[in-house]
Amino acid sequence: MTEDVLHPICQQILNFCQQHLGNKNLTLAYSGGVDSQVLLHAVAQLRKAELLTNKINAVHINHGLSVNASKWASFCQQQAKQLSISYTSITVDINKQSQQSLEALARDARYKALNQACSNDSVIFTGHHLDDQVETFLLALKRGAGVQGLSAMQTIRPLANSEPEKNIQLARPLLNINREDIEQYAREHDLQWVEDDSNSDVRFDRNFIRAQILPLLKQRWPAINQTIARSAQHCEQAQHLLEQLAIVDLQNCQLSSDSLSIAKMASLSTDRFNNLLRHFIRVNGGLMPSKQQVAQVYNACFEAADDKNPHISLHQYSLRRFADALYFTPNYADISQWQLTLSLAPLVNEVIELPDGLGQLTLQRVINNTDLGTSDTDKFSTIIAIPRSSEQLSIGFKHDNPKCWPTYRDKRRPLKKLLQEHGVATWLRNRLPFIFIDNELAAVLPLFTCREFICKEFTSSESKDNKLANKQLIEQEQTLYLKITWLNV
Structure with missing residues (x-):
């Protein structure tokens, strides 16, 4: 066994694979940045030592947002070849739409492409680390998120918007490792990586937190990463309890997959109603409503006149009251003139x-x-x-x-x-x-x-x-x- 695989980062990845990977195919989300470069190198060392025998494919997503995008794709191809890792490059087209940030559009396009690149029963590894987790927590805190948002990133979960029969999971084996340790690994192994110039643009909230907020927090409290990560774990546990309660309430109040009994929901406290509503929307594939929108739905259920049929439009779907039931429906097109x-x-x-x-x-x-x-x-x-x-x-x-x-x-x-x-x-x-x-x-x-x-x-x-x-x-x-x-x- 080589010295490389005894490195704590390699051991962390090996332990993670033994717990979660099994015989599934492994897809590496490979941007070429230092995080994914270290992930690729460590996985290659484990495979070289025959500690990892799964089918491995590194997938690079070319967003086309930088003049260097083609150079990065070529660099990633070269690095994967040197490490004898199968490589795929996918170019995505990102069209700016209203009410969505460029970062969100790029993320959605990236995961959609990764889903398409994966065969059934695959696990996608990303290079997210502890500093990313802290940044995500602080961004959620800035938005006024609840415990679900403050849970930040999960270590492993089903890939969102993927077909259930594909059984694809999204995993972050480096999530409890500091950025400094990842960069130290890269220096020790003389690794090269690409630097995205947009990462230094503090107009983006995440970059602002990374460049100007976290250094101050770490200077004052050196263990701030670990303590924030612990808070995120507490929030995740609280969210699991809320989900379990929502499942119980859903079983009691559900009339069909897309409707709830208003009469039965009337027996719930306001907090339990809000919790059930968010769970009901989530299992039907809707985006989370704001606090104000949840209040509108509550009023529609319990305060609107009996002869009214209120309708609340939320994102790409609607919640409608009819005949003592609350329905989750699409936002239908007007076809009256057809x-x-x-x-x-x-x-x-x-x-x-x-x-x-x-x-x-x-x-x-x-x-x-x-x-x-x-x-x-x-x-x-x-x-x-x-x-x-x-x-x-x-x-x-x-x-x-x-x-x-x-x-x-x-x-x-x-x-x-x-x-x-x-x-x-x-x-x-x-x-x-x-x-x-x-x-x-x-x-x-x-x-x-x-x-x-x-x-x-x-x-x-x-x-x-x-x-x-x-x-x-x-x-x-x-x-x-x-x-x-x-x-x-």
């Missing part, structure tokens, strides 16, 4: 793509029983009878509240009332396809077909032997029979 009109004369078969991910509608002339097809759990089908004198069929999502006469009612009722009777949530009422024949409402999918357009010959309660099956007879009828199927309803 409409498609078809001539009935040549209509035989049509496949129509509905807007905003609502699936497809298929229109099929019914000539005989074989046209009926078979039932399918992800489809809704109805057959409407259309007078041959009719000229147009229209599909849309907007109506002027006409009076309708479904077969299950003894008289006509306004469409708005019928939608209420069916318990259709307010935000979904303009997302149901309305079928019009010559501007007269014929069906509301998937709820009902209006009495005037009911097809008696092809009702599902009749046997096939009794259904109209003679093609010639159908063609002589004064009625056009049209099967409408909504896929992925």
Whole structure:
């Protein structure tokens, strides 16, 4: 065994691998900076000594944000080759968007690329160290974060936004090692690394803390790194307890994967409600709301009038109250103006793509029983009878509240009332396809077909032997029979 692998940093990585890596593939997030350079070198020494036998791949992400980006990628390729480590370089395109910092965009693009580069059952190692942890804690403190944010970085966790079946974890084996020790390792082994000139720009908060705040803190309290890291661990433990409590409350209050019972949440204290709400949003993939937004949701649940259906838009999703439940929904596009009109004369078969991910509608002339097809759990089908004198069929999502006469009612009722009777949530009422024949409402999918357009010959309660099956007879009828199927309803 060489002297190199006895170095404390190599031993730290070896112990970490023995605890967490197993037989999984190892992906090194390799920027070429001193931290990832030391990580790459130490891993290479462990493999050379046959203490690490896993498949290893160093992945460099070229963000294209520096004029030196191509040089860094070439340097990383050369270093990996010298150490006999498999190497991959990925270039990402970062488009500046509102309300996101360049640092956040680069981070998101980096982890997305790493996820794509990883095979199933992989662990990604990053070079984050103790000073990074302290900086992250102070940044969270500056933002007024709670215990989740003050937990800073975890040693190992599932990779965010990765497909669960890929089973990819993000790990930081150097998280309890000081920057000074990492730089000392690099000097002892005559390592080269790249210096990102943006790291000295104190306009960035992290660089400001690193260059101007931490040196003062360390001068006053030399062990400040360790004490802040200990506070982060306490916050992480507190967050775990809050998550366990939220799981209990979620099991009691959950109506479905995306809805909660307001009546059951009413028995919770305000703090437990807030904790449950954040957990509910997190498990549904939403970004964490601010304290003010959480208060808005609380007011919507318990202080808004019963006949109101408040809606709070948060980032890319919404929280909506309806019928004593709180729902987590996307921010749907306005599709009220979408409409498609078809001539009935040549209509035989049509496949129509509905807007905003609502699936497809298929229109099929019914000539005989074989046209009926078979039932399918992800489809809704109805057959409407259309007078041959009719000229147009229209599909849309907007109506002027006409009076309708479904077969299950003894008289006509306004469409708005019928939608209420069916318990259709307010935000979904303009997302149901309305079928019009010559501007007269014929069906509301998937709820009902209006009495005037009911097809008696092809009702599902009749046997096939009794259904109209003679093609010639159908063609002589004064009625056009049209099967409408909504896929992925």
